[in-house]
Amino acid sequence: MQVSVIGTGYLGAVHAAGLAELGFDVVGIDHDAAKVAALGAGRAPFYEPGLEPLLRKGTESGRLRFTTDVAAAAGADVHFLCVGTPQQPDGLRADLSHLDAAVDALAGVLADGAAGRPPRRPTLVVGKSTVPVGTAARLATRLQEVAGPGVELAWNPEFLREGHAVDDTLRPDRIVLGVAGPTGEQVLRRVYAEAVAAGTPVVVSDLATAELVKAGANAFLATKISFINAMAELCAATGANVTTLAEALGHDVRIGRRFLDAGLGFGGGCLPKDVRALRARAEELGVDALSFLDDVDRVNRDRRTRVVELASGLLEHRLEGRRVAALGASFKPHSDDVRDSPALEVAQRLRERGALVRVYDPVAATTAARVAPDLEYADSAVTACRDADVVLHLTEWPEFRAADPHAYAEVVGRRLVVDARNCLPRDRWREAGWHYVSLGAA
Ligand SMILES: NC(=O)c1ccc[n+]([C@@H]2O[C@H](COP(=O)([O-])OP(=O)(O)OC[C@H]3O[C@@H](n4cnc5c(N)ncnc54)[C@H](O)[C@@H]3O)[C@@H](O)[C@H]2O)c1
Numbered sequence: 160m161q162v163s164v165i166g167t168g169y170l171g172a173v174h175a176a177g178l179a180e181l182g183f184d185v186v187g188i189d190h191d192a193a194k195v196a197a198l199g200a201g202r203a204p205f206y207e208p209g210l211e212p213l214l215r216k217g218t219e220s221g222r223l224r225f226t227t228d229v230a231a232a233a234g235a236d237v238h239f240l241c242v243g244t245p246q247q248p249d250g251l252r253a254d255l256s257h258l259d260a261a262v263d264a265l266a267g268v269l270a271d272g273a274a275g276r277p278p279r280r281p282t283l284v285v286g287k288s289t290v291p292v293g294t295a296a297r298l299a300t301r302l303q304e305v306a307g308p309g310v311e312l313a314w315n316p317e318f319l320r321e322g323h324a325v326d327d328t329l330r331p332d333r334i335v336l337g338v339a340g341p342t343g344e345q346v347l348r349r350v351y352a353e354a355v356a357a358g359t360p361v362v363v364s365d366l367a368t369a370e371l372v373k374a375g376a377n378a379f380l381a382t383k384i385s386f387i388n389a390m391a392e393l394c395a396a397t398g399a400n401v402t403t404l405a406e407a408l409g410h411d412v413r414i415g416r417r418f419l420d421a422g423l424g425f426g427g428g429c430l431p432k433d434v435r436a437l438r439a440r441a442e443e444l445g446v447d448a449l450s451f452l453d454d455v456d457r458v459n460r461d462r463r464t465r466v467v468e469l470a471s472g473l474l475e476h477r478l479e480g481r482r483v484a485a486l487g488a489s490f491k492p493h494s495d496d497v498r499d500s501p502a503l504e505v506a507q508r509l510r511e512r513g514a515l516v517r518v519y520d521p522v523a524a525t526t527a528a529r530v531a532p533d534l535e536y537a538d539s540a541v542t543a544c545r546d547a548d549v550v551l552h553l554t555e556w557p558e559f560r561a562a563d564p565h566a567y568a569e570v571v572g573r574r575l576v577v578d579a580r581n582c583l584p585r586d587r588w589r590e591a592g593w594h595y596v597s598l599g600a601a
């Protein structure tokens with residue numbers, strides 16, 4: 160089976176490499192020539208553990224290639240849409256212009272009689288991008304108008320996590336198939352045959368339900384994080400400990416411990432924008448019941464302010480010229496993605512207030528420097544801490560948790576640390592002479 164993957168960013172590049180690994184002939188299409196060149200040479204244009212070996216294996220076998228030319232999709236039987244659906248400038252709704260452009264370009268290639276296209280070949284187009292409910296039905300109509308009735312659209316949302324993307328792609332925890340016609344389920348079951356044989360549950364639905372599964376999953380995860388962060392505020396006000404609280408709540412299997420890590424809150428290219436887009440879409444449809452998502456977003460944004468204020472307070476609210484060491488820049492560990500990164504926002508806000516902020520991140524210095532060039536970047540945590548008046552632990556990379564607080568203590572100006580991810584070994588830091596402050600525990 161020949162497959163095209165349109166949009167080869169964090170989602171599409173891994174999906175394309177994963178499908179080649181499963182034995183399909185794959186062409187990845189993206190209009191970013193630099194990305195295409197890197198991928199074609201077997202190099203990942205972003206940090207994702209395990210992706211490069213897969214890319215190299217695929218490209219060397221000839222099963223995986225990349226191009227900027229959408230006409231290369233003509234020979235494929237299945238086309239996956241993986242382009243971005245970022246936030247519109249209003250900061251709420253999803254911007255579907257990339258997806259519309261990709262569908263229009265693909266429809267032109269798939270139209271009966273288009274150059275290089277065998278006539279009347281049945282074709283499946285599969286949306287994987289995260290979209291507001293109703294998008295798939297609109298795109299299905301658009302595709303059939305331009306490309307003819309032989310082209311069917313399905314929606315197959317993606318649940319991969321950055322930092323675990325390869326494993327999540329090859330061994331997903333569920334497969335959701337939103338289908339509108341006879342071939343969608345049949346073809347996608349062939350695509351995912353290996354995972355299905357290994358016992359991965361498959362949920363088949365209509366298009367709208369599939370779109371809502373994805374939006375619902377991310378909104379639920381975000382709600383869980385904001386819930387524990389709201390409880391962390393209460394812990395801070397009462398001297399209770401949010402980590403112990405989360406542990407005890409998590410023993411109830413109906414609740415579960417995962418996604419109850421209180422701290423600086425959620426960021427990235429997915430959760431923040433998807434929560435806002437779901438809220439905005441519900442409002443457009445006249446459904447007010449999801450208005451609580453405004454609070455989920457507000458609680459989350461407040462965490463960043465709280466860390467800025469905590470750091471400022473420790474420095475007697477005189478930030479001008481004070482040295483701040485920021486440990487972490489990416490939105491989460493094992494990723495170099497700084498889209499809506501809480502860590503980077505805190506660093507930038509302190510810089511705007513006059514602090515001299517030196518950042519260290521094991522992999523995200525390059526991506527961070529692109530969007531925040533006015534911060535200083537160090538090549539090690541110890542270098543970032545040199546002469547610092549306060550140290551902020553902002554992204555929970557394992558190396559920060561494992562570090563010896565004595566090593567940092569020897570180089571800093573003052574032994575003040577804000578553990579914005581609540582996971583440094585506080586007793587060890589205190590024993591090493593640090594004034595340790597966290598978000599949600601005394
Ligand atoms: N990043 C994730 O972990 C993840 C996981 C699940 C779902 N998603 C969803 O997947 C979608 C893509 O997310 P991403 O993080 O990979 O975004 P991204 O910005 O990393 O990648 C999108 C890619 O699409 C390309 N593109 C845009 N318009 C194009 C066009 N007309 N033709 C060809 N290429 C085009 C861009 O150049 C870019 O390389 C979004 O809807 C996102 O919400 C992302």
Ligand SMILES: O=c1ccn([C@@H]2O[C@H](COP(=O)(O)OP(=O)(O)O[C@H]3O[C@H](CO)[C@@H](O)[C@H](O)[C@H]3O)[C@@H](O)[C@H]2O)c(=O)[nH]1
Nearest residue numbers: 317318319320321384418419420424425426427429490491
């Ligand atoms: O208990 C927790 C868990 C996570 N986070 C933060 O939440 C954000 C998102 O984390 P995570 O969900 O692991 O990262 P993503 O790679 O953005 O993955 C989410 O977004 C993807 C894109 O839609 C989905 O495919 C995934 O299923 C969904 O988990 C990060 O900033 C984390 O630091 C917390 O603050 N506390």
